[in-house]
Amino acid sequence: MHAMVLEAAGTPLKPVTRDTPAPGPGEVLVKVAACGVCRTDLHIVDGDLSEAKLPIIPGHEIVGHVHAVGAGVDRFAAGERVGIPWLGHTCGRCDYCRTDRENLCDAPGFTGYQIDGGYADYALADARFCFSLPADYSDAEAAPLLCAGLIGHRALKMAGEGTHLGIYGFGAAAHIVAQVARHQARKVYAFTRPGDIAAQDFALGLGAVWAGGSDEPAPLELDAAIIFAPVGALVPAALRAIRKGGIVVCGGIHMTDIPAFPYDILWGERSVRSVANLTRRDAVEFLALAPAVPVKVRVETFPLSDANTALARLRDGRLTGAAVLLPDRA
Ligand SMILES: [Zn+2]
Numbered sequence: 020m021h022a023m024v025l026e027a028a029g030t031p032l033k034p035v036t037r038d039t040p041a042p043g044p045g046e047v048l049v050k051v052a053a054c055g056v057c058r059t060d061l062h063i064v065d066g067d068l069s070e071a072k073l074p075i076i077p078g079h080e081i082v083g084h085v086h087a088v089g090a091g092v093d094r095f096a097a098g099e100r101v102g103i104p105w106l107g108h109t110c111g112r113c114d115y116c117r118t119d120r121e122n123l124c125d126a127p128g129f130t131g132y133q134i135d136g137g138y139a140d141y142a143l144a145d146a147r148f149c150f151s152l153p154a155d156y157s158d159a160e161a162a163p164l165l166c167a168g169l170i171g172h173r174a175l176k177m178a179g180e181g182t183h184l185g186i187y188g189f190g191a192a193a194h195i196v197a198q199v200a201r202h203q204a205r206k207v208y209a210f211t212r213p214g215d216i217a218a219q220d221f222a223l224g225l226g227a228v229w230a231g232g233s234d235e236p237a238p239l240e241l242d243a244a245i246i247f248a249p250v251g252a253l254v255p256a257a258l259r260a261i262r263k264g265g266i267v268v269c270g271g272i273h274m275t276d277i278p279a280f281p282y283d284i285l286w287g288e289r290s291v292r293s294v295a296n297l298t299r300r301d302a303v304e305f306l307a308l309a310p311a312v313p314v315k316v317r318v319e320t321f322p323l324s325d326a327n328t329a330l331a332r333l334r335d336g337r338l339t340g341a342a343v344l345l346p347d348r349a
């Protein structure tokens with residue numbers, strides 16, 4: 020099999036050829052058809068996240084077809100299309116796993132972080148953490164649903180029921196969340212990098228009622244805000260934009276330090292919280308919701324061998340929608 024491998028943080032991914040693994044008990048071997056490029060991959064490659072198994076094959080928005088199943092797998096048959104998300108393994112025994120909060124498991128395994136992921140033409144996965152995918156989406160379109168979509172869905176649930184929703188950072192997750200929020204009759208206010216007119220136009224095209232730079236004040240008091248950009252300074256900015264009782268949800272796995280801020284912008288029962296990982300229930304819910312909205316996924320595709328280019332474009336904010344890797348033609 021071919022793969023793009025991270026050997027050390029801060030270095031480019033390297034192309035490698037390895038023997039294709041065989042699935043062990045409970046595992047499926049999936050022939051990868053598409054793999055999304057998530058900002059978390061960038062944080063792993065850049066070394067912002069320090070718990071990667073190295074060398075690691077990144078990628079946790081994997082769409083593919085079951086090539087072989089290990090002993091005891093009856094959820095999927097050969098040929099079936101499945102998705103493999105970030106949550107690749109949980110212990111099943113810790114307090115979090117036993118109380119329906121497997122996203123917070125004390126001994127998890129994450130795809131593309133501790134478990135080799137989808138920047139490859141084959142991937143192994145624990146069948147219990149794989150999902151059937153809605154037929155409405157092509158392989159490339161389905162890939163971003165598996166993290167941008169799932170985490171966005173979880174973040175939107177945490178933002179509460181309010182009508183006026185701010186979204187800071189208008190990339191892959193935001194472009195999906197905005198469509199779901201609009202479907203729920205909410206109004207979306209999109210905050211982008213100052214001067215990023217392309218991202219603002221993209222947000223308005225997806226139904227945002229307002230779009231502007233993150234240095235601009237919101238046009239009215241927001242009920243809640245979700246921050247997808249990895250910029251800690253947006254936390255006090257979002258707190259200043261929300262009304263009393265409002266919620267700021269931090270949707271990323273890594274953020275730069277949050278600057279000190281006066282207590283009075285938190286006062287009034289405002290709250291700040293993070294979203295961590297996903298549960299399998301989030302996946303089942305969202306993969307049913309997406310085609311019902313219906314969420315339209317905008318992707319830019321790259322050949323697997325150009326994974327470093329896709330990551331560079333994401334780092335520089337030069338993507339509209341979600342980047343997706345497709346296997347190189349043989
Ligand atoms: Zn656990």
Ligand SMILES: [Zn+2]
Pocket residue numbers: 057058059060079105166167
């Ligand atoms: Zn992700």
